[in-house]
Amino acid sequence: MNENQVILIDKPAGMTSFGVVARVRRILSQQFGHKVKVGHTGTLDPFATGLMIIVSGKETRNAMTYTKLDKTYEAVIRLGQTSTTGDPEGEVSDASDRQPSMEEIAAVLDQFKGQITQTPPQFSAIKINGQRAYDLARKGQTVEIPTRQVNIYTLELLSYDYPLLKIRTHVSSGTYIRSLAEDIGQALGTGAYCQELRRTVIDQWKVEDSQTLDEFMGGMAFQDSRKT
Numbered sequence: 001m002n003e004n005q006v007i008l009i010d011k012p013a014g015m016t017s018f019g020v021v022a023r024v025r026r027i028l029s030q031q032f033g034h035k036v037k038v039g040h041t042g043t044l045d046p047f048a049t050g051l052m053i054i055v056s057g058k059e060t061r062n063a064m065t066y067t068k069l070d071k072t073y074e075a076v077i078r079l080g081q082t083s084t085t086g087d088p089e090g091e092v093s094d095a096s097d098r099q100p101s102m103e104e105i106a107a108v109l110d111q112f113k114g115q116i117t118q119t120p121p122q123f124s125a126i127k128i129n130g131q132r133a134y135d136l137a138r139k140g141q142t143v144e145i146p147t148r149q150v151n152i153y154t155l156e157l158l159s160y161d162y163p164l165l166k167i168r169t170h171v172s173s174g175t176y177i178r179s180l181a182e183d184i185g186q187a188l189g190t191g192a193y194c195q196e197l198r199r200t201v202i203d204q205w206k207v208e209d210s211q212t213l214d215e216f217m218g219g220m221a222f223q224d225s226r227k228t
Contacts, residue, residue, distance in 0.1 A: 003032050004057035006066075008210035011052050017043045020213060024054050027217055041066035042202070045178070047087050050199035051207040068173045072201035074158070075194055077165040077181045083193035086121045086178035095191025099162045108187045109155050109167070112180065119147050120176050150175040164195070 005028075011020055017040050025038040039060045041053040050073075053066045080097060084090035100108075151172035158166040165184075169177070178194045185192020200207045 002057075003028060003036050004059045005055070006059055007054040007056065007216065008205055008207075009052045009054055009216060010207055010210040010212050011044050011049055012213060013047055013049050015213075016046050017052065020052060021054065023213060023217060024056070028056055039063050042071070042173070044199060045087060045089075045197065047089055048197040048199065050197075051202055051205060051210055052199075053202055053205060066202070069203035070153070070170065070172055071175075071199055071203075072168065072170045073177050074166065074168045074198045074200055075177050075181060076196035077167065077184060077192050078195040079163040079165060079185060079188065079190040079192050081163070081193060082182070082185070082191040085193075086182050087194050087197070090193070092193070095185070096189065098188075098190050100188045100190060102160055104188065105160055105165060106157060108184060109157055111187060112184065113152050113155050115149055115151050117147050118150050118176060118179050118183070120145050121178050121182075148174060152180070165192075168200075170201075 007024060009020055009024070011017070021038050021040050025036060028036040028038060036056050037060050038054060038056045041055060041063050044050065044052060055063050055066065079100070080095060081092050082095045083092045152175070153170040153172070154168075156168045158168055160166070169180070171177075177197055181192050181194035198207075
């Protein structure tokens with residue numbers, strides 16, 4: 001058995017990405033009898049679920065290659081309310097009782113397809129002067145986060161039953177779906193936040209090919225580190 005691995009995990013809700021890595025590291029270290037280097041290749045927020053590519057041993061050298069890959073997400077956006085964090089974990093406030101039509105929704109989603117300028121959330125892992133933005137935000141500090149260019153390759157409307165709007169989107173690396181949800185709410189004049197988020201695809205890897213964390217910790221099954 002080779003400790004230089006790519007492991008596909010379906011992250012559960014309510015756990016940090018670092019928490020997933022810590023559990024995988026513990027299992028691998030027990031398996032191989034020494035501390036195994038383990039890392040992830042793209043953070044998922046605690047409330048989010050879905051595909052994480054975990055790398056171990058010498059495969060951690062290739063982590064950035066995986067991080068830069070395009071990704072696909074499914075998200076449930078709640079209209080009419082805003083959140084201080086852009087997700088259910090923040091302080092939620094009522095913003096509007098306006099109910100957009102399906103035609104309005106479709107027109108606004110079209111506005112976000114292609115290359116767009118996006119401002120990452122205050123509560124994000126981006127470093128500002130050497131400190132994580134979310135650490136500064138938790139201290140009550142408002143920081144200026146630089147905008148970035150991202151690509152929204154596809155943005156599909158899966159369902160709409162006010163106040164819940166479900167989308168699927170294929171995006172470039174570095175795209176924040178929380179910010180996309182907030183921007184959609186602003187464009188609709190309703191306010192919005194991302195209520196549910198699931199990452200389903202990273203480049204050629206699909207969440208259907210992954211293991212739950214429980215399965216990994218019990219079954220110790222591995223994915224080939226050079227899946228083609």
